[in-house]
Amino acid sequence: MNKQINHQTNTRQLWLISRLFFRNVALLGLTTILINPVAASYAQSSLIQNLNADSYIIAQTSADDYNNRGIDKVKKGDYQEAIQYFTQALRLAPNDANIYNNRGFIRVYLGENQEAIEDFTQALRLNPRDFNAYNNRGIARRQQKNYQGAIEDFTQALHLKPEFTPLYFNRGNIRLESGDYQGAIEDYQKAAALSQQQENTELWEEALNKILIAVQQLTLDSSPTPTQAKELKQTPTI
Known part of the structure; x- marks a missing residue:
């Protein structure tokens, strides 16, 4: 067991x-029967x-x-x-x-x-x-x-167990932490889809929250910094 x-x-x-x-573990019983040489x-x-x-x-x-x-x-x-x-x-x-x-x-x-x-x-x-x-x-x-090593391990685990939802959370969390926001969103979306199929409301809600966090981070990451915004304003247009 x-x-x-x-x-x-x-x-x-x-x-x-x-x-x-x-x-x-059951021990084997030993039986010996002697009939001829x-x-x-x-x-x-x-x-x-x-x-x-x-x-x-x-x-x-x-x-x-x-x-x-x-x-x-x-x-x-x-x-x-x-x-x-x-x-x-x-x-x-x-x-x-x-x-x-x-x-x-x-x-x-x-x-x-x-x-x-x-x-x-x-x-x-x-x-x-x-x-x-x-x-x-x-x-x-x-x-x-x-x-990188962590992502490789989670990816290999997913090759072996592609329907196991927590693996997508784990890889998504590492991607989020390392700045790969788009990759994180994709993992959380997969987790959300699997959770919905498996009728796991708790994990489904968790996946949606994670998607929101990753989207917010992606938006912030793609927004210009104050210095970049100032430079954009000073750039002449034709």
């Missing part, structure tokens, strides 16, 4: 997404394979247990302890992209952005189609003022 938690940060309306995975040889080989598999399952269960404890700590607000549990889980399951995403999620929340970026990058090496990791890495990059 997995659980996805969406967090909306209090500043600049950025959605931070994390999959927090709980796992229930050939069968006995096969049974022994099968038993060794099963024992090896069983050892792996025990180790994996331990990683899952640490991961689940980390999630419990997140729910209680014990974020540093959560990171310790996720780190222990990764020692036992170093190829688990979801645990990297979990730890990175908490690191962004704590402002440890470079460490979070490293976690999300590793998660994407292991699972290149994880739109959550792209989104979350984009937010971490935005925290570092790496607007």
Whole structure:
């Protein structure tokens, strides 16, 4: 069973997404039937394979247990302890992209952005189609003022999940903050259209408000400064 938690940060309306995975792993039962020497040889080989598999399952269960404890700590607000549990889980399951995403999620929340970026990058090496990791890495990059990198991550996330409305808000907010007002308007318009289709009134109203803000900024940006206005008045006309 997995659980996805969406967090909306209090500043600049950025959605931070994390999959927090709980796992229930059942241990395999082992049965060996000896019928003849050939069968006995096969049974022994099968038993060794099963024992090896069983050892792996025990180790994996331990990683899952640490991961689940980390999630419990997140729910209680014990974020540093959560990171310790996720780190222990990764020692036992170093190829688990979801645990990297979990730890990175908490690191962004704590402002440890470079460490979070490293976690999300590793998660994407292991699972290149994880739109959550792209989104979350984009937010971490935005925290570092790496607007271009953030936009690239949000764009990649949208390629993977084009109907997920918060991604348009996230990219639009970065574009607004970096001065790309027209790009921001386009993202908010897409968010408004999706919200209307999905009958999400709250997000639809938020998108309309964002469009208004971006249009106002675009208008101000295109208006001449007092110096430019004075020069225009002094320019002779034919």
